[in-house]
Structure formats: C-alpha cells, structure tokens
Amino acid sequence: MRQVYLDYSATTPVKEEVLHEMIPYFTEKFGNPSSLYTMGLESKEAVDKAREQVAHLINAEPREIYFTGCGSEADNWAVFGVANALKDKGNHIITTRIEHHALLHSCQFLEKNGYEVTYLDVEPDGTVKPETLEAAITDKTILISIMYVNNEVGTVEPIKELAQIAKKHKILFHTDAVQALANVPIDVKDLGIDLMSVSAHKIYGPKGIGALYMRKGLRISNYIHGGGQEMGRRAGTENMAGIVGFGKAAEVAEANFDEHIRHCKEVRDYLIEKVSKEIPDTFVNGTMEHRHPGNANITFKYIEGESILLLLDYKGISVSTGSACSSKSLEPSHVLSALDVPVEMIHGTVRFTVGDFTTKDDIDYVVENLKEIVTKLRELSPVNSEKGW
Numbered sequence: 001m002r003q004v005y006l007d008y009s010a011t012t013p014v015k016e017e018v019l020h021e022m023i024p025y026f027t028e029k030f031g032n033p034s035s036l037y038t039m040g041l042e043s044k045e046a047v048d049k050a051r052e053q054v055a056h057l058i059n060a061e062p063r064e065i066y067f068t069g070c071g072s073e074a075d076n077w078a079v080f081g082v083a084n085a086l087k088d089k090g091n092h093i094i095t096t097r098i099e100h101h102a103l104l105h106s107c108q109f110l111e112k113n114g115y116e117v118t119y120l121d122v123e124p125d126g127t128v129k130p131e132t133l134e135a136a137i138t139d140k141t142i143l144i145s146i147m148y149v150n151n152e153v154g155t156v157e158p159i160k161e162l163a164q165i166a167k168k169h170k171i172l173f174h175t176d177a178v179q180a181l182a183n184v185p186i187d188v189k190d191l192g193i194d195l196m197s198v199s200a201h202k203i204y205g206p207k208g209i210g211a212l213y214m215r216k217g218l219r220i221s222n223y224i225h226g227g228g229q230e231m232g233r234r235a236g237t238e239n240m241a242g243i244v245g246f247g248k249a250a251e252v253a254e255a256n257f258d259e260h261i262r263h264c265k266e267v268r269d270y271l272i273e274k275v276s277k278e279i280p281d282t283f284v285n286g287t288m289e290h291r292h293p294g295n296a297n298i299t300f301k302y303i304e305g306e307s308i309l310l311l312l313d314y315k316g317i318s319v320s321t322g323s324a325c326s327s328k329s330l331e332p333s334h335v336l337s338a339l340d341v342p343v344e345m346i347h348g349t350v351r352f353t354v355g356d357f358t359t360k361d362d363i364d365y366v367v368e369n370l371k372e373i374v375t376k377l378r379e380l381s382p383v384n385s386e387k388g389w
C-alpha cells in the first residue's frame with residue numbers, strides 16, 4: 001500500500017548522507033572520546049566537529065553548544081538549571097500556555113517545589129504580545145522561557161523582541177527552538193538570547209540527541225551529574241553516532257535551507273488550498289504570516305480528528321491530532337485551547353506537517369482520501385452543518 005508521511009513535526013527520517021556519517025561510530029570508530037590514546041582522540045575530534053556544525057547553523061560559538069540526550073532534556077536542564085542557580089534571587093518563572101510538555105511539565109514540577117510560574121496567554125493567532133510579557137515581570141522573576149515555533153499550530157514567536165524585554169529587566173531568556181531549527185533563520189547573537197534547546201530528529205538527524213545552547217559566560221546548575229564530559233557540564237559518555245549525525249544533519253540543513261523552506265511552503269500551501277477548495281466547513285488554525293513552513297493545522301467541523309486520523313491510517317497516511325489528544329488522553333489540546341478554539345472544534349482538528357520528501361502527488365492522494373473520509377464521517381455525525389452547533 002502507498003505510504004504518505006505527513007507528520008514531520010513529530011519526527012523525520014534520517015537522511016542517507018547523515019546515516020552514512022554515523023555508521024562507523026557504531027563499529028570501527030567506537031573509541032571513548034575521554035580516552036587518551038589515538039582512538040579516543042579521534043572520537044573527540046568527531047565530537048568537536050559536530051559541535052562546530054551545530055554551532056554554525058545558529059551562529060553560536062562551538063563552546064556554547066552542549067549536547068544532551070534529547071530536546072526534552074535541554075528544556076529540563078534550562079528550567080531546572082536556572083531555577084536552582086538563581087534560587088536566592090527569586091522564585092518566579094514566566095512561560096506561555098502553548099509550550100511543549102517538556103517545558104510545561106518541568107514548570108509544573110517547580111510549582112510543587114516552591115516556585116511560582118506565570119503561563120502567559122497568547123493572541124488568537126498564537127503569538128505572545130511583548131506587552132503581555134512585560135506586564136507579567138516581577139522583581140522575583142528569574143527566567144523567561146518562550147518557544148520559538150509552536151509544534152501544533154506552527155506560530156513563529158517574535159523572539160528577538162521578547163528577548164529584548166528580558167534583557168531590559170536583566171532576566172535570563174530561554175527559547176525551545178526544536179521546531180524552529182532549520183525551519184526559520186536563527187542567529188543567537190542577533191536574537192540576544194541566553195539559552196536555547198534544539199533536537200536532531202526534527203531536522204533529519206537521529207533520535208536521542210539534542211543540545212542546549214548556553215551563551216558564553218553564563219553558568220547554570222548542572223542537571224546530569226557524573227563525569228566531566230561536555231566541558232564539565234553534562235555527564236555521560238557521549239552518544240557518538242548521535243552527535244556525529246546531529247552535526248551532519250545541521251550541515252545538510254544549512255546547505256539546503258532556502259530550498260527546504262521553498263519546497264515545504266509550496267507543498268503545504270498546495271495542501272491548504274486544495275482542502276479549503278474541495279472540503280467545505282474547514283478552517284486553518286494559527287497565522288499564515290509567521291508560520292512554520294511545513295505546518296497545516298486544519299479543523300474539520302462536526303467530526304472527530306481522531307476518526308480522521310484512523311481512517312487516513314487505513315490508507316497509509318500518517319498525520320497527528322495535536323499532541324495532547326493523540327492516544328494518551330482525551331484532554332483537548334492545550335495549544336488550541338489557548339488560541340480560543342472552541343472545544344468541539346478542537347476535537348475536529350488534524351495537524352499535517354510536510355517535509356523534504358513530500359510531493360504534490362502525495363497531497364493529491366491525501367486530499368482525495370480526506371474528501372471521502374470527511375464526507376462519510378459527516379453523514380454519520382449527530383451534529384452536522386444542517387443541524388448546526
């Protein structure tokens with residue numbers, strides 16, 4: 001059966017050239033980079049090269065990149081590392097209602113341990129207003145953490161402006177840039193941020209490897225304790241293949257950046273246009289103006305996104321229904337709730353994310369099936385357009 005993968009924001013396949021670089025590090029190049037003999041030094045050189053490749057993609061210095069076990073770990077480290085290091089200065093953290101759970105659940109953990117967290121409201125298009133941020137700052141605020149690009153609706157936040165407010169008040173600024181990396185231009189120096197989380201498996205690299213950018217001169221508490229790896233800040237024998245793969249994925253992403261953006265936008269817009277034209281009672285959530293190039297988050301009125309997902313899966317098509325709803329809980333998506341999408345509409349929402357390997361032909365196949373599925377489900381639905389909601 002034909003397979004069409006439209007869930008690139010959940011994860012991406014490892015590109016051939018990335019895999020090719022990784023393979024020797026499982027086999028003949030297995031030396032521990034902490035070892036002092038040649039085999040170890042060669043591994044250390046490979047880590048250094050990857051650190052340069054990742055740093056280059058975001059205009060950081062290599063020594064500002066610390067490899068972690070994943071994007072979630074980078075988020076946890078930023079939040080807990082700042083909270084602990086600055087506990088004598090204050091106990092207040094500002095974040096938003098639309099963050100990834102790696103950030104939200106870290107903040108909720110801190111709330112159980114004496115910290116106070118403000119979860120900022122967002123505008124109906126998903127953006128955080130600088131005034132909203134500034135109004136939430138208190139003399140106890142030690143950290144502001146606002147994601148760069150939202151994983152469900154694709155909204156790109158005005159990070160530079162938000163970071164300037166943090167700077168003005170001398171508060172550390174962290175951004176979860178896992179969805180932003182290789183999808184929007186990122187220059188950490190120009191942005192003026194202190195900490196930033198990234199992950200390899202969202203940019204055609206391997207799973208299980210992420211990084212935390214930490215501005216030079218900044219010291220936060222360590223999170224993983226043990227040996228002296230990662231310049232003494234993150235213990236654990238290096239995930240060699242993962243690190244090398246992340247480096248290569250960053251290099252490939254940098255070389256293909258313009259073409260990647262152009263291709264994703266073209267295919268994504270083709271999907272949105274076709275769905276809007278051929279399937280009635282649908283709308284796109286978020287903003288088309290400042291949006292992840294591959295994201296189409298679409299509500300199909302009167303029916304359940306879960307049912308659409310399952311019926312598309314029968315046709316070999318992979319999509320998502322917004323992180324919270326997908327299999328684990330029936331809670332409506334916290335992101336769409338924050339965007340003031342009515343709860344019955346949230347349940348009818350599907351996230352399509354395209355990538356480098358998606359073709360217009362794939363989209364034709366998807367929309368053809370989608371049309372049939374939506375029509376069938378609406379015929380069965382107790383609430384349909386005639387009865388209204």
Ligand SMILES: *Cc1c(COP(=O)(O)O)cnc(C)c1O
Binds near residue numbers: 010150151178179210
């Ligand atoms: C995927 C994702 C993460 C988590 O990254 P992992 O490497 O899977 O732990 C964090 N934040 C955002 C916005 C993401 O999309």
